[in-house]
Amino acid sequence: MSIQVLFFGVIAEQQKTKALTIHGEDGMTVAKVMAKLGISPSKALLIAVNEQQQHDIEFPVHDGDEVAIMPPFSGG
């Protein structure tokens, strides 16, 4: 299965891309997605799966899901 991963702000700059596709087992956790990308879990990171913020990095992802890895929001 494949997962679309999006990066924003400083994360995109550090990853040197705004989006990439990764492959893995269906039901793999967000933590595993991050591990594949070499990103350590951190309270300073925000995660969204299919545009829904997820606070549990053990949240499972499935084929076609969109995972966003984001720095703290700073709009306004």
Add this chain to the structure above:
Amino acid sequence: MSIQVLFFGVIAEQQKTKALTIHGEDGMTVAKVMAKLGISPSKALLIAVNEQQQHDIEFPVHDGDEVAIMPPFSGG
């Protein structure tokens, strides 16, 4: 001596005038000015002498002073 007395809002309507001049002794109190006009002291009335709000109706007034007798402010 003479004092200029101003009325506003409902007070002006009840007094049927917006302004009048009264005469009396120099140093007479605001309470005495009100008594001369037949107005009982009331917490619902606000008083200003020469455009300065006065909370003590024993405040003395002098020749040429302007005394305003006002209902509660309701601007804004």
Add this chain to the structure above:
Amino acid sequence: MQRSTDHVRIQEEDFSMEAEVNAIRVTSQRIGGIATFLGCARDFSDNGVVSAIHFEQYASMAETAMQDLRKQALQKFDIIEVRIIHRVTTVVAGEQIVLIVVAAEHRASAFDACRWVIDTLKQYVPIWKKEVCSDIPKLCFDATPTPLH
């Protein structure tokens, strides 16, 4: 004579919120947030349906009180500028009555000061409203009738 450059004004004419906000906005690039309060004439009150509101002032005292209110706000809060405009005329439902504009580096102070200014204005500035109620044949007063005698 009051001019649109004045930060404190009591006037008959309507005002442009944007013009008033921009007049402050251009004065400082330290401004991070502008909080405003716009008071409008509602079509109802405790007295029933309101078709118009007439405002009256004790002109000389009201002007001084509003200037003082601005100075107090500038001293009391960590803000950059305050503008206070109050109309004294007859307004119909939906029309603008009063505008408070507060600019600050940070939003918390802007909100605190804006709220304090409108709350204090109502207590402190000699302006009175009289509501014209369309379902009652006579004029009715917003304030509780003041006991005389």
Add this chain to the structure above:
Amino acid sequence: MQRSTDHVRIQEEDFSMEAEVNAIRVTSQRIGGIATFLGCARDFSDNGVVSAIHFEQYASMAETAMQDLRKQALQKFDIIEVRIIHRVTTVVAGEQIVLIVVAAEHRASAFDACRWVIDTLKQYVPIWKKEVCSDIPKLCFDATPTPLH
């Protein structure tokens, strides 16, 4: 496609505070008070002198989050309408970034809701700012650099 009649918008273009406030004001004569918050680009931050700020969004999620924010505000507070506009572009010091407009019968609810919306927007809506600091040769970030690895 967002239109000026929409109460929630994320857009590149600048906005007119007066047009936005009036769009709400004409909808109801029950409105007694309108509280607004306008966020502007300051010329400084903890990082030094700021010459411009670039805003980026997670577009689809930001739009949904802002719509949700409006709905929550309407449920949580005794208010009549809420409008939220955020620009996503590069703004220079002094320019407008975000506008919150809250109309209510009474001013306390308008102030409470307006403040809640801007505070919550900052926590809840996926928009990021990057400050361009003129006294530092490289771009600098507003947020504390996020530790990776």
